[in-house]
Ligand SMILES: Nc1ncnc2c1ncn2[C@@H]1O[C@H](COP(=O)(O)OP(=O)(O)OP(=O)(O)O)[C@@H](O)[C@H]1O
């Protein structure tokens with residue numbers, strides 16, 4: 001089948017079959033009335049290495065709402081995975097949270113300062129509050145344990161009162177929710193196709209009814225048609241079960257279709273945060289517009305891709321002002337000397353001296 005046809009058809013699956021298809025105003029109203037779930041304030045993550053301290057994430061401020069789907073996009077090495085691991089409290093040395101706080105708001109009103117917890121303390125909240133789906137299912141599933149046991153182990157570890165039989169039934173239901181027949185409970189991971197493994201991993205992440213699922217490029221390893229099927233399934237499960245999602249990918253076009261809000265990262269910082277319609281139609285930051293040119297929506301006619309000229313900066317030798325200035329068509333003197341802070345501009349947020357100015361608005365066209 002011609003690529004364009006596949007793309008158009010699969011884009012349709014997400015847009016029209018998503019049970020919660022909403023307008024931008026509806027999404028905004030829903031988020032405004034949803035309580036906060038995870039709040040990051042001035043979060044910094046540093047890799048402490050022999051050649052120096054790498055400032056991989058800087059000053060990230062974020063309120064993820066209950067049930068929100070937040071997409072995080074950016075080029076390779078912009079800090080997406082580093083941030084996701086910090087939010088999920090999965091980071092390992094040499095990465096350290098070198099500044100800021102991360103607070104989890106339980107539904108009973110209690111606030112947990114995750115950034116101050118030890119691994120032992122965090123363990124209680126893994127799977128039940130915070131859950132993760134990584135890029136490679138084979139790296140996450142245990143190759144020598146049958147699929148069913150991997151589910152029942154997780155379920156029973158977090159709720160010892162559940163019997164083996166009840167846990168197996170729950171495992172079967174979870175698999176069926178992602179379109180895998182229950183007889184596959186007896187299979188070993190390698191006996192499943194790549195797409196099925198990834199779907200099993202998504203089902204497993206939901207085993208203990210988490211409040212938020214962190215997903216780092218969960219569909220990168222599968223082909224494009226399978227990718228769309230998996231995304232469609234994630235959206236349907238989310239609509240049914242109500243968990244929040246933080247979804248990381250370099251593919252902005254994909255995020256435009258699934259996210260309630262999108263954060264754009266560059267050199268470790270959020271440079272823009274907004275709703276998909278704005279990011280797509282009237283992005284405030286020149287970098288966002290560059291990314292959009294590099295990943296046009298699948299529903300658009302095929303055209304030549306415009307990459308962003310230049311390369312990301314060396315984190316150990318960042319420019320004095322805006323990190324994007326050396327690659328930016330709008331860069332002026334102030335951009336080279338003063339770092340722009342993320343600020344509110346007409347319903348969105350951007351860290352750009354020129355955002356909202358006449359020249360910037362003209363450049364959007
Ligand atoms: N173990 C490490 N030691 C030192 N620096 C690291 C380490 N891991 C990552 N980094 C640096 O941190 C920065 C952010 O990396 P990260 O993996 O978070 O980017 P990313 O946006 O997820 O990229 P990709 O799209 O390629 O997955 C990069 O400059 C990277 O080189």
Ligand SMILES: [Mg+2]
Pocket residue numbers: 080081082
């Ligand atoms: Mg990554």
